[in-house]
Amino acid sequence: MDRRESMKSMLLGSLAGGLVINGCAPDKTPEAPVAPAEAGVYGRTDEEKARDQKLMEGEFFTEPEIGTIATLCDLILPATQDFGSATEAGVPEFIAFIVKDITAYQTPLRGGLMWLNHRANKKFAKGFNDCSETQQKELLDEIAYPEKASPEVAQGVDFFSRMRDLTLTGYYTSKMGIEELGYVGNRPNVWDGVPDDVLQQYGMEYEEEWLAKCVDQSKRDVLAEWDDDGNLIT
Known part of the structure; x- marks a missing residue:
């Protein structure tokens, strides 16, 4: 630096x-x-x-x-x-x-x-x-x-x-x-999850089920729903 x-x-x-x-x-x-x-x-x-x-x-x-x-x-x-x-x-x-x-x-x-x-x-x-x-x-x-x-x-x-x-x-x-x-202030964006290299750095990975439910941008306007046990439905 x-x-x-x-x-x-x-x-x-x-x-x-x-x-x-x-x-x-x-x-x-x-x-x-x-x-x-x-x-x-x-x-x-x-x-x-x-x-x-x-x-x-x-x-x-x-x-x-x-x-x-x-x-x-x-x-x-x-x-x-x-x-x-x-x-x-x-x-x-x-x-x-x-x-x-x-x-x-x-x-x-x-x-x-x-x-x-x-x-x-x-x-x-x-x-x-x-x-x-x-x-x-x-x-x-x-x-x-x-x-x-x-x-x-x-x-x-x-x-x-x-x-x-x-x-x-x-x-x-x-x-x-x-x-x-390089400050741009608050701007709307599309979040597609933590980058793969960062996940690998900490030995972590997404579960496919959660990826489909939480990082599918085609469903970004769909409100999340949870069952009685606290599990994410959509």
Whole structure:
């Protein structure tokens, strides 16, 4: 399993118990956030609509900060042969919205960006975005693996972990990310039983009588009937 597949698995594991970002509303997509009042979303109070509009109009990050965030996002999830990068999926815009919606993210992220630039200046005498990609990756290698990181970079470790979570959440809840996951949602289908290779793997097999009664798709609209002893009739 390659690095990107591993990160997808990490995200899917977290999705099983809820999104990494609990405050992210499903109608606010990373590519183009739209105020609910404009999007035709009903059932919100005037106060909620006013707050939404304020969030959409305001800005927290400066342009240089957004530039650094975009660089980080694409280092975490670069483009592949089949899918675009995190920035192409609108992840920086997603993060910019999240810090306005969940203000508890503001200080850790701005402080983390300051730390990253300070670290880059200390090692390479220039800001993070002015470093070469090789130098940027060298800096991130110091903070990307918490179990290996030195106490000296503890703040950077916390910052990068937060950025990685936000990047994965933003990307894999975008249209592009959902397409990469192959998620199709709930769709009607025809079930023809557990595949033979899976049955063989566990040393199991279907009884022919049950196959005829339960996995015959020509009878899919026929209601099951049971006798008094609990045996399936049809």
